[in-house]
Amino acid sequence: MVFVVMLGLDLGTGSVKAAIVDSDATILSRASKKYPIASPLAGWAESDPMDWLSAAEEAVSQAVQLGPERPTTIGFSGQMHGVVLTDAALTPLRPAILWADTRSAAEARQMNEDLGPAEMARLGSGAVAGFAATTLAWLHRHEPAVMAKARYILQPKDWLRATLGGKVGTEPSDASGTLLCDVASGQWSEKAMEWTGIRPESLPNIRPSHEHSGEVTVAGLTLASAYGGADTACAILGLGLEVGDGFVAVGSGAQIVALMDEPRLDPSLATHTFSTVGDKGSHWYRIGAVQNAGLALEPALAMLASSLEEAHDALSEGVLSTDPMFVPYLSGERTPFMDPGLRGSWHGISLGTTRKMIVRSVLEGVAQAVALGERAVSESGGLMPEILPLIGGGSTNPAFRQLLADCTNRPLASVEGGDAAVIGAALLGAGATSNPHRLEHSFVTHPRTAEAELLSSRREKMLRLIATLR
Template sequence: MYIGIDLGTSSVKLLLVNSKGEIVKSVVKEYSLQYPKENWMEQNPEDWEKSTFDGLKELIKGYENDIKAISFSGQMHGMVVLDKEDKVIRPAILWCDQRTSSQCETLNSRYGKKIIELTGNKALTGFTAPKLLWLKENESENFKKINKIMLPKDYITFKLSGDYSTDVSDASGMLLLNVEKREWATELLKELELSELQLPKLHESFEVVGELSEKAKKELGINNKVKIIAGGGDQAVGAVGVGVVKEGVLSVALGTSGVVFANSSKYFADEEARLHSFCHANGGYHQMGVMLSAAASLKWWVEDINHSKDYDIFLEKEAMSSQIDKNLFFLPYLMGERTPHNDPNAKGTLTGLNIQHRRGDITRCIVEGITFALRDSLELIKSMGISTDIVRVSGGGSKSEFWKQMIADIFNLRVDTVNSTEGPAYGAAILAMVGDGLYKDVNAACEALIKVVDTKYPNENNRKIYDEKYLKFKRLYPALKEI
């Protein structure tokens, strides 16, 4: 048996998978978010630890001595800092936290385009390096206590194995890694007055980093040797989970955030760093565009505004029955925006309303706005000459037939649904299999395990309407920004 652990923003998901790649059992454990100030978001790493261990105990019951390897997927960029006693110094500052605008300006202005040469990216509020600079400037005593810096999933790896380790896909989002060379960017470390000794050891996502510790084995009731495999950032591992390991196949992840992900065998970076250039979990590279409020925008509308959880009524009935309105627009910037605007102060808007509009019209418009914002990333990927033929969709939004068809129409690409519906957790299980030697590499594992089960093609009439509407959508942000 193999275990894939996906440490998300709101919950940890654990999968037990057999050697044929079949899911035997899954467990989800939730934990809370903290909002100390507007646009600040934190979590206690101890909550991740408790939820993960509780989930593991439930997951492996009856299979305690059948586990061969464990691997991970994790929410990216979160700053976890430990002192010399390996105790958490302060709550983790998360990927969606927006407090580091001035620190990003400092890093980007000081380095200019050199920061892109050093890391393949520029400083963004979500990344880890600006968070460390914020800590240095605002909580100097906590900064001085730092003995180890980790990413969220790496804290769980440490608690299971005792090893200080990370992988290159997750480390790519720290703004501390030379992505092209797959090594720490020492010049930036010096800028932050940090050393490599404070950082975990780098691995590829499919490499063994250690073994389940005796302490963890005792707590979990396991007696045999269990390999701990590095794992990766949630988007790279999620792409593995739906088989996006070949060029031409894109991943669109419809989670809290929205991601358009393109695999590449070679490294290259956008000159303006509008896309993220990161290491992939299969040993290659990828380019990625990220919007901050994808499913979060839909959740806001359905649950917070309409006090419902029946997404089928909103999407598959009301929105599907609504007609495309060429003049009704939604900008999904409810938590600022990353790609392509890099504006933590961007705001959401609903414009073009009239008295005849009904709830289904607004729901359709919201889903359109999210998908148009995802297309922004697609257009950047295409402009870099990256092949774009097929989309594979994952995340909560992938359950909606209505939304998948809309992606096909707005992207003008074929949208495949695969037999793997567990995304990052399943990708982590695949990495565990590869790390244990069950498959020669990640690509071979994906080829063997992941199959297409459904395909949607663009509706030509809708495509033409959406092409026109997208051009208007692109003009809204710069126009409203001036107000």
């Protein structure tokens, strides 16, 4: 690759990250800027796209000031599944509805019932509240006047790129996460559009992720742009992964990812099948999406007036067969249950239960949720490497890393991958769809036989409890 200096812009749920990256996929400078998420009613999650725009300007300006050279290209990464409705001038008609929004739970149930498992598998996933198709169905029912005015239905990063001067369009990785796209062919699905009630012309054309998408102007720079990619797909590129690879990411949620060279759909609908970045029909990935990692950990510890430090200290003594069982699904769950109505609970508390046991059970419950996600991906045909990379905030504590390895019964390789999505975005901006500079792991945490057996038996007990709760 010819040496260039690139700009990557990653539009996350609560903040945007900008990074100057060289052709060795090394970050030269970076900056981020937060923006608010509004929840005007319970279960709603919205953002003002204009906040994204101003935050992007600030983050890019700061990254450029800190960088040794000015970039020549820009690529975009972004949060998946959201909906931005605009008029012909790209002015938002209402706040963007985000992936975390659950108002469309009834529409999700109806879509699953009306289209059936086979058709939903072709769309890559069972219907879930917060995906574009179910959100749009809710908008048709509750805000028909807004829908009638909408010229474009865009994903968040596609709106940002077009508003900065780039072409209106999307690409395979983001399109595949809308429930409006046949993931095998990479084409918009007529059945899904008809069910949702949207006009085909309101959806943008699907173009290759690395294709030139016009020039954009941001922070006083005019840069050649590419269409970009969805955040997880960009992270795959930034990590330098190939077919047969995969990773586990643990943060607010958790993702268990396996790359595939064929669109092997999951008829159980317990996982999602999405496209990677690049051309239509190039590669795909199977993902187990676990909502309740840090999202459940923090409020559960707060209920106990505890902290991560205390929980990690309690975990250092190891999980015991007499520990209570914490079911971590405080906000419903996607993989493997696809049930927004699931709720959390503690079980098995006795007179002999200590504070340490209860605090420790919170970490175990989160790790068991990750293990159930990993099992769903593996059992649905998502083959992963023998040593599985582990990234995200959940990879930093040695005791919790060991717990994850024991729960999944897999060797986990610690990889510094927090900036992988913005690196992938930058590479796409320069027209690249592969990264030969694979991020290497620093060390491996191996599962322990006795602990893995104990945690497996406790996981089966947890599944029986969940079946009763449901």
